[in-house]
Amino acid sequence: MSMNTQGRPTGTGTSGSTAASGSALIPDEPLLFEIGDTEHSGVDLPEVTIDDSFLGGFERKTKLDLAGLTEPEAMRHYVRLSRMNHSIDSGMYPLGSCTMKHNPRLNEKMARLPGFSDIHPLQPVSTVQGALELMNQLSHWLLTLTNTAAVALSPKAGAHGELLGMMAIKAAQDAAGQAHRTVVLVPESAHGTNPATAAFLGYTVKPVPAKADGTVDVEAVKAALSPEVAAIMLTNPNTCGLFEPQVIEIAQAVHDAGAFFYCDGANFNAIMGVVRPGDLGIDAMHINLHKTFSTPHGGGGPGAGPVVLSQALAPFAPVPFVRKGEKGLELVEHVEEHALCRVTAFHGQMGMYVRALTYMLSHGGDGLAQAAQDAVLNANYIKARLQHIFSVPFPNYPTMHEALFDDSFLKDTGVTTLDFAKAMIDEGFHPMTMYFPLVVHGAMLVEPTESESKQTLDRFCDVMAELATDAKAGNAARFTAAPVKAPRRRLDETRAARQPVLKWEKPADLPQAAE
Amino acid sequence: MRYLPHSASERAEMLGVIGAADVDALFSAVPKSALKSFDLGLPAHQPEFLVETHMRALAAKNHAAGDGPFFVGAGAYRHHVPATVDHLIQRSEWLTAYTPYQPEISQGTLQMLFEFQTQVAKITGMDVANASLYDGSTGTAEAVLMAKRLTKKNKIVLSGGLHPHYRDVVKAYLKDDPDLVCLSPSPEGQGDILSQIDGNTAAIVVQTPDFYGHLRDLKAAADAAHAHGALLIVVITEVVSLGLLEAPGALGADIVVCEGQSIGNALNFGGPYLGLMATRKEFIRQMPGRLCGETVDADGNRGFVLTLSTREQHIRREKATSNICTNSGLCALAFSIHMSLLGEAGFTRLARLNHHNAVKLARMLGTVPGVELLNKSFFNEMTIRLPVPAAPVVEMLAQAGVLAGVPVSRLEPYNPNVENLIVLAATELTTHADIEMLAECLHAAIEEDAQ
Secondary structure (H helix, E strand, O other): OOOOOOOOOOOOOOOOOOOEEEEOOOOOOOHHHHEOOOOOOOOOOOOOOOOHHHOOEEEEEEEEOOOOOOHHHHHHHHHEEEEEEEOOOOOOEOOOOOOOOOOOOHHHHOOOOHHHHOOOOOOOHHEEEHHHHHHHHHHHHHHHHHOOOOOOOOOOOOOHHHHHHHHHHHHHHOOOOOOOOEEEEOOOOOOOHHHHHHHHOEEEEEOOOOOOOOEEEEHHHHHHOOOOOEEEEOOOOOOEEEEEOHHHHHHHHHHOOOEEEEEEEHHHOOOOOOOOOHHOOOEEOOOHHHHHHHOOOOOOOOOOOOEEEEOOOOOOOOOOEEEEEEEEEEEEOOOOOOOOOOOOOOOOHHHHHHHHHHHHHHHHHHEEEHHHHHHHHHHHHHHHHHHHEEEOOOOOOOOOEEEEOOHHHHOOOOOOHHHHHHHHOOOOOOOOOEEEOOOOOOOOOEEOOOOOOOHHHHHHHHHHHHHHHHHHHOHHHHHOOOOOOOOOEEEOOHHHHHOOOOOOOHHHOOOOOOO | OOOOOOOHHHHHHHHHHHHOOOOHHHHHHOOHHHEEEOOOOOOOOOHHHHHHHHHHHHHEEEEEEHHEOOOOOOOOOOOOOOHHHHHHHHHHHHHHOOOOOOOEHHHHHHHHHHHHHHHHHHOOOOOEEEOOOOOOOHHHHEEEEEHHHOOOOOEEOOOOOOOHHHHHOOOHOOOOOEEEOOOOOOOOOOOHHHHHHOOOEEEEEEEEOOOOOOOOOOOHHHHHHOOOOOEEEEEEOOOOHOOOOHHHHHHHHEEEEEEEEOOOOOOOHHHOOOEEEEEEEHHHHHOOEEEEEEEEOOOOOOEEEEEEEOOOOHHHHHHHHOOOOOOOOHEEEEEHHHHOOOOHHHHHHHHHHHHHHHHHHHHOOOOOOOOOOOOOOOOOOEEEEOOOHHHHHHHHHHHHEEEEEEEHHOOOOOHHOOOOOEEEEEOOOOOOOHHHHHHHHHHHHHHHHHO
């Protein structure tokens, strides 16, 4: 690969004439390096004389060359940039598998109490008893909602939780002399993180086919099970938006074969307070606090992925964990026996624990169940309103919290799922998840969440129906040209990948022939 | 329930459109034995003010860092975060967006990530940086795996100055790997990592300033590693140090991992934090995590997208470089805003001020009878040896309202050699009065203990 890390010249392209570029309230914004320079700073700090006797001769000689902005410049730069983002607060964000629900601001306010935000992970445990109590309370809610034996709070996100859960399974099997179990079963419809996690730990991934109705076949699982199988990684409700009707039988078959059942909890929002995964026979499941329990998605994190564990896996939980001791709550940071050790420095995502517990207390047990039911109601409502004009690949079951469509309704229209999604942008909606799950052709996975009102859902369905009708009427150009009302039109992803430009450099520093 | 928009009549109307008798009909695929077969026994929903009362009571049981003199570091540092940063990251458009899967309506996040990657590359002196990982510890484990993929060799050597939690995370990620060598803790800055490098070595991992505060010679480490075809992974837990100390990229580092919490992010009892990773351009295809790149749109206007996704789990599944998906987006935003506010002038002044205060701390500690400073070099953190076990002394000082640092035994409980050691940090927030009070209390505690 020939790599070009040089920035392209300042300034936008030749055409600034479409609505997509620099419209009245969404001005184009230069890069901060094009606005600021190394002299500007938005922070007042005293200049001090340095005593270099402790620097060992390692003082920096390489130029930092970091542009700075004064406070008003920084404020304007980041406010302007922010206006080029779609967000939950500005419109429906039905991104399947991501649970883009309302983020209450009480969560943010509580997370910023100095008693939570301004405490250090390694200050004496006697000085953070409230933090440990909070971790205990959050654990209680998670264990109660899942009916499981133990919870490891520390994973940093869902995929990190998966890793920890599968590590616990590996540790348990190694301890039981079952290290020869090297295969993990993963349904074809699974999130990409599942096979990536299993492979990360050295397991061989064996796919399990889905039935024509979109659910996992217990007979196919039984046929795939062998003394080499360590675990199955199953998402439930699954990525097709369906509850696995044979999940208890699958769990039984997996356990009978001496393997473990890892459940991907990405879709827990559909069943919280209504179904307890522990009652289904799961051994480990991560819970995305940023999805189910409304800690914000933040443009791509931070998340939090606590993992609940069955009795069989509880002894293999990592450090740290909280327990009651003689002088109050203790934080166990080292265990010699059977321990996975630790999967992150310190104690995990405290800032997310605070937000999630705040959300749980606000909702209560009753409200969480109602939220799950409303999420399922909303998805079924969208499916009911659109099923006659869209195509539903798995019509046999009621959907859970996601409505899944395939692209057969677009056959011969010249419009793809991608085109359709881009046309939704022009109508003010964030598109649904596209082309996932992989088992459905041209998949459109719509997750409205419980946060959308009937009025919003009706407008969404009206727009979706109108778009589908227009596509079928032969107006492909509207779709293939879209979006035209967004801050940018379609971006050249091939060029980005073939000639990667991953950082800005001064035009003056560019070689004459940069490309 | 204030977060749920439907009225009872709307729910009934919607069920009618669906053609379901009641909401339970929507859960018909759930085995009967598992559907609401329980009483959760959880409290019912509460008004906002009651939730707030509950949370405030918990927060009040903690001693906040700002409540008194504070010298705790060891991988997480208390710095001042400008008010602008926290205001901006709470804007809806930043806070309530997700991973920029639809670039046309995510240019804010994407341009910010491009700027962030540029800032990280500049401070580390490396060619390219990614769009963040969870934190420094998991980033270190990812760097180790990346080095194994790049060199197709197996042996990894961890310096005795690496943060013990980071070491433990690498051990968990490389469980039972016979080629993982963890050198013993080196509180005096000693170490024989160079002699461990051989032809089977994929990488050596060196932290600077190290866990005990010593500044390590990266040039020598890089030269020794490269002579054997091994890579140098540099770990930095205090990213502010890069404002005063030489960039690892200029000294031969191949992969640099930093904990970025110090810039823009609060202590938060350990998370969420921010993993920074930077590397050489030729290693980019083996890098984990998201990357943002520049391109053009259909009208030729500059724009940004996530790129080189064929490394990632959602495309490559079991062949991906990592399983990471959600990373630390909002923490990266906070870092980037704070770094923009600092700029070169501010970042340099901040680093100098940190070191300046640390020198004052070191000199004052040197006057306390019985206290021995183990560092010949440091940035803003150092290790002292007491004549008595450290943990009870730290506890005693905490009761007096002084958070005096971290007893090394908390992280190395099975190592008697470190029982009397404390790691302490100073930042721009450390005052002369704080340092005087620490010295006074330390002196009293040691005397009390000796009696």
